[in-house]
Amino acid sequence: MANSDIWLDSLITKTPQEGRALAIIMARKTIGAIQTDPEKRKQMRPEYADATALLISSAQVVAIEFQTIAQANTY
Amino acid sequence: MANSDIWLDSLITKTPQEGRALAIIMARKTIGAIQTDPEKRKQMRPEYADATALLISSAQVVAIEFQTIAQANTY
Amino acid sequence: MANSDIWLDSLITKTPQEGRALAIIMARKTIGAIQTDPEKRKQMRPEYADATALLISSAQVVAIEFQTIAQANTY
Amino acid sequence: MANSDIWLDSLITKTPQEGRALAIIMARKTIGAIQTDPEKRKQMRPEYADATALLISSAQVVAIEFQTIAQANTY
Amino acid sequence: MANSDIWLDSLITKTPQEGRALAIIMARKTIGAIQTDPEKRKQMRPEYADATALLISSAQVVAIEFQTIAQANTY
Amino acid sequence: MANSDIWLDSLITKTPQEGRALAIIMARKTIGAIQTDPEKRKQMRPEYADATALLISSAQVVAIEFQTIAQANTY
Numbered sequence: 001m002a003n004s005d006i007w008l009d010s011l012i013t014k015t016p017q018e019g020r021a022l023a024i025i026m027a028r029k030t031i032g033a034i035q036t037d038p039e040k041r042k043q044m045r046p047e048y049a050d051a052t053a054l055l056i057s058s059a060q061v062v063a064i065e066f067q068t069i070a071q072a073n074t075y
Numbered sequence: 076m077a078n079s080d081i082w083l084d085s086l087i088t089k090t091p092q093e094g095r096a097l098a099i100i101m102a103r104k105t106i107g108a109i110q111t112d113p114e115k116r117k118q119m120r121p122e123y124a125d126a127t128a129l130l131i132s133s134a135q136v137v138a139i140e141f142q143t144i145a146q147a148n149t150y
Numbered sequence: 151m152a153n154s155d156i157w158l159d160s161l162i163t164k165t166p167q168e169g170r171a172l173a174i175i176m177a178r179k180t181i182g183a184i185q186t187d188p189e190k191r192k193q194m195r196p197e198y199a200d201a202t203a204l205l206i207s208s209a210q211v212v213a214i215e216f217q218t219i220a221q222a223n224t225y
Numbered sequence: 226m227a228n229s230d231i232w233l234d235s236l237i238t239k240t241p242q243e244g245r246a247l248a249i250i251m252a253r254k255t256i257g258a259i260q261t262d263p264e265k266r267k268q269m270r271p272e273y274a275d276a277t278a279l280l281i282s283s284a285q286v287v288a289i290e291f292q293t294i295a296q297a298n299t300y
Numbered sequence: 301m302a303n304s305d306i307w308l309d310s311l312i313t314k315t316p317q318e319g320r321a322l323a324i325i326m327a328r329k330t331i332g333a334i335q336t337d338p339e340k341r342k343q344m345r346p347e348y349a350d351a352t353a354l355l356i357s358s359a360q361v362v363a364i365e366f367q368t369i370a371q372a373n374t375y
Numbered sequence: 376m377a378n379s380d381i382w383l384d385s386l387i388t389k390t391p392q393e394g395r396a397l398a399i400i401m402a403r404k405t406i407g408a409i410q411t412d413p414e415k416r417k418q419m420r421p422e423y424a425d426a427t428a429l430l431i432s433s434a435q436v437v438a439i440e441f442q443t444i445a446q447a448n449t450y
Contacts, residue, residue, distance in 0.1 A: 008392035011450045017083040020101070024108055026395070026441075030434040033399055040426075051115075056132040057431040059105040063139040064438040066101075068445045070143045075086045092158040095176070099183055126190070131207040134180040138214040141176075142221075150161045150222045167233040170251070174258055201265070206282040209255040213289040216251075217296075225236045225297045242308035245326070249333055276340070281357040284330040288364040291326075300311045300372045317383035320401070324408055351415070356432040359405040363439040366401075367446075375386045375447045 011072035019073060023065035027058065086147035094148060098140035102133065161222035169223060173215035177208065236297035244298060248290035252283065311372035319373060323365035327358065386447035394448060398440035402433065 007029060013019040035041050082104060088094040110116050157179060163169040185191050232254060238244040260266050307329060313319040335341050382404060388394040410416050 006390075006392060008395060009390065011391050011445065015081075015084065016086055017081060020083060020104070020108075024105070027434055027438070029395070030399070030437045031430050033395075034433050034437075035426075035430055043426075051110075051118075052129055053132065054427055054431060055106050055110055056129060056136060057428065057435070058109050059102055059136045060132070060139065061431060061434045061438050062105045062109075063102070063136050063143070064435065064442060067139060067143045068438070068442045070086065070147060072445060072450045075147045090156075090159065091161055092156060095158060095179070095183075099180070126185075126193075127204055128207065130181050130185055131204060131211060133184050134177055134211045135207070135214065137180045137184075138177070138211050138218070142214060142218045145161065145218045145222060165231075165234065166236055167231060170233060170254070170258075174255070201260075201268075202279055203282065205256050205260055206279060206286060208259050209252055209286045210282070210289065212255045212259075213252070213286050213293070217289060217293045220236065220293045220297060240306075240309065241311055242306060245308060245329070245333075249330070276335075276343075277354055278357065280331050280335055281354060281361060283334050284327055284361045285357070285364065287330045287334075288327070288361050288368070292364060292368045295311065295368045295372060315381075315384065316386055317381060320383060320404070320408075324405070351410075351418075352429055353432065355406050355410055356429060356436060358409050359402055359436045360432070360439065362405045362409075363402070363436050363443070367439060367443045370386065370443045370447060 011069050013069065013073060016070070016073075016075050019069040019075070020062075020066060023062045023069055026065045027061045030061075086144050088144065088148060091145070091148075091150050094144040094150070095137075095141055098137045098144055101140045102136045105136075161219050163219065163223060166220070166223075166225050169219040169225070170212075170216055173212045173219055176215045177211045180211075236294050238294065238298060241295070241298075241300050244294040244300070245287075245291055248287045248294055251290045252286045255286075311369050313369065313373060316370070316373075316375050319369040319375070320362075320366060323362045323369055326365045327361045330361075386444050388444065388448060391445070391448075391450050394444040394450070395437075395441055398437045398444055401440045402436045405436075 008026070011022070013022055031041075083101070086097070088097055106116075158176070161172070163172055181191075233251070236247070238247055256266075308326070311322070313322055331341075383401070386397070388397055406416075
């Protein structure tokens with residue numbers, strides 16, 4: 001990972017809604033960590049044929065990440 | 076996210092059925108947060124070829140969200 | 151959701167098998183809540199090409215719902 | 226469900242391996258409960274094109290069911 | 301299942317890495333239990349078109365199995 | 376698995392972000408353990424048609440692995 005910045009100090013958030021936002025960040029950071037080549041990430045964008053399916057799959061990743069965050073916060 | 080309104084104050088709901096409704100809202104809000112362009116969201120709608128698969132995938136997202144809500148509420 | 155009837159008072163069931171039945175109801179109710187147009191639901195039915203995949207995906211949703219129910223009941 | 230026999234009295238099993246067997250039964254019973262028409266179930270069988278994908282999806286369902294069983298048994 | 305050997309006495313492993321190995325065994329044993337015909341299992345192998353997708357799906361099954369093992373071991 | 380090195384001594388990490396990195400390693404090690412032939416792994420790489428879907432699927436595996444790590448660490 002080229003980007004070695006600390007972006008995840010803690011799973012604790014002030015509100016559940018901030019937890020949702022964190023879940024989306026976590027999902028996006030994973031994509032960036034797996035496919036590190038920005039050129040290839042750009043090529044992938046216009047795949048709109050399966051776009052709805054991709055959105056729903058992404059929502060599933062976010063749901064799992066949020067479950068982890070909710071447990072950490074005992075919301 | 077253009078919409079910065081607070082929509083998730085708490086995971087606690089009065090009844091399990093309200094928890095189901097919240098799970099569906101959570102799943103929808105994620106879609107809106109990932110694909111923020113309403114024009115593109117509209118283009119995606121008529122993909123009915125895989126519609127049943129998409130519905131089932133959506134139901135899976137809702138099931139995961141609800142699991143989180145149920146744990147928060149110790150239903 | 152047009153149907154505002156209370157259908158989920160509690161996740162508690164008398165037996166694990168009733169919990170399975172509830173898990174299937176929960177999965178179906180989600181489908182009905184996402185795709186509210188009965189005409190469109192009907193159009194989707196005859197997609198038998200991927201039917202086995204769809205059945206297995208559905209079984210996955212049921213498995214997640216049942217996991218939630220089992221936790222609520224401490225079976 | 227035509228078959229109203231009691232098949233799931235308890236999630237408790239004597240050994241983890243019996244828990245695996247139960248997880249497979251639970252996954253199969255769900256398929257039978259969703260697609261109740263045996264004629265249609267038979268038609269679906271020969272879809273070997275995606276057979277590996279279907280097997281892996283099935284294994285995922287079994288993994289989730291087993292997770293529930295393992296929690297019930299505190300293996 | 302033709303093979304009635306005991307292969308899963310316990311979910312407890314000495315190290316997390318042995319837990320990973322067990323998770324892979326559990327996933328494979330499920331495949332063998334669902335598709336018992338070795339001839340058909342062989343036919344499925346050369347589906348390399350979706351091979352990356354299948355590998356990732358398999359990794360997901362392993363991740364779920366490992367989650368169960370980790371809980372049993374309180375790693 | 377040709378590589379019998381110990382790579383997973385513990386699920387405990389100093390920070391949640393290190394937990395994320397471990398989750399990605401765990402997902403990758405599983406791929407290497409299932410498809411042990413490096414030649415075949417290389418052939419799979421250029422499947423960019425479904426690349427976005429594959430990335431999202433991978434993110435899902437990472438999310439599940441991280442959930443396990445977060446539980447072990449009680450983040």
